Amino acid sequence: MSSAPQLASGQRSQVFIGGPAQAQPTVLFETDELQIEAPNWSLDGKTLYVNGNGLLWALDVSTPESGLRHIPYDGLPELNNDHVLDPDGEHIFLSGNDGHIYRAALSGGAVERVSPDDGMWHFLHGVSPDGKRLAYVELKDFSNPGRLAVLPLTGGPVSRPDTGTGHIDGPEWSPDGEWIYFNTEGFTSAPGHAQLARIHDTSGEVERLVTSETVDWFPHLSADNQSAAYISFPPGTLGHPPNLDVEVIVVSSRDWTTPLQRYRLFGGQGTINVNSWSPDSTRFAFVAYPIAHDGE
Incomplete structure (x- = not known):
């Protein structure tokens, strides 16, 4: 039985x-089956x-009424929601629920494991603009805070830039490759109080982006480096x-510090875990999970 969210x-x-520039978001596609x-x-x-039900799916943006198309892979474990496109436009990096990261063609077929067999969990979030490095969250087990790890795909040791002592998540490069953006619980002693930050890719300088009462996760930059989106959870x-x-x-x-748009929805986990900006930087995709009340 699948352990994927249902x-x-x-x-x-x-x-x-x-x-x-869009005050009200529009629904592209919806389903009650997955x-x-x-x-x-x-x-x-x-x-x-x-991703859905542990599998990868494709949705045509111009004809969403045609529905989801399953992309079959050989020997790939059940997927989670940490998947990022290869900059070559033809491959994708996928995090499996076995704790490893895989590279595969967007057309399906064979997969290649790229994460080291080091006894750690690896949760992918970023690929460098040149496609040569991965940024992921490294966990020994789920009782310890996640750490930023950077894997060179061409060989060499994993590096672990110092982001402080708090749990981090969502590390991904800016389009110019200068910074890695992430969320961290390291700025406050309040349990779980994640805030947005970035670390310089060469100097290691850490910069806080927002100071807020909310719990802020997953900063994503547009391809032109001009806009960004993130998800804000309630304080505490x-x-x-999921389901908040x-x-x-x-x-x-x-x-x-100055929101251009605020989209209120019922969601959380799965809504915007990875970068979902369009290549022209004018729009991005995200997922809500409304629940119908009796009589609706």
């Missing part, structure tokens, strides 16, 4: 499209890639759980 009775997955998560937008702008939230009233917030990358 929809509750009366619940559905809704893929929304929003952007810096809990789909974490859209990636293809580099040609034609397809969204999502521990981790990034949350906000997806859009900002200018030059001013993270």
Whole structure:
């Protein structure tokens, strides 16, 4: 039996499209048959890639009514929602529920494990713009905080930049490769109080992006480096759980303190775990999980 997230009775997955100039997001696709998560937008702008029921699926942006198309892989373990496109536009990196990261063609077929057999869990979030390194969260076990790890795909040891003592998640490079953006619990002693930050890829300088009362996760920059989106959980939230009233917030990358758009929805885990910006940087995708009440 799959351990992947499942929809509750009366619940559905809704893929929304929003952007810096879009006050109200629009529904691209919805289903009550599958809990789909974490859209990636293809580099040609034609397809969204999502996970659901431990598998990878493709959704045509121009004809979403055609539904989800399963992408079959050989020997790939059940997937979670940490998957990121290879900059070559033809491959994808996938995190399996066995704790390893795999590289595969977007067309399906054989897969290659790329994470080391080091006894750690590896949760992928970022690929460097040149496609030569992966940024992931490294965990010995789930009682310890996650750490930033950077894996050179061409060989060599894993590096572990110092982001402080707090749990981190969501590390991904800026499009220019200068910074790695992430969320961290290291700025406060309040349990679970994640805030947004970035670390310089060469100097190791850490910079806090926002100071807020909310619990903020998964900063994602647009391809032109001008806009960003992230998810905001209610104060006191521990981790990034599902099924909460949350906000997806859009900002200018030059001013993270002033929201351009705020999208309120019922979601959380799965809504925007990975970068989902369109290649032209005008819009991005995210997922809500509304539950119908009796009589609706």
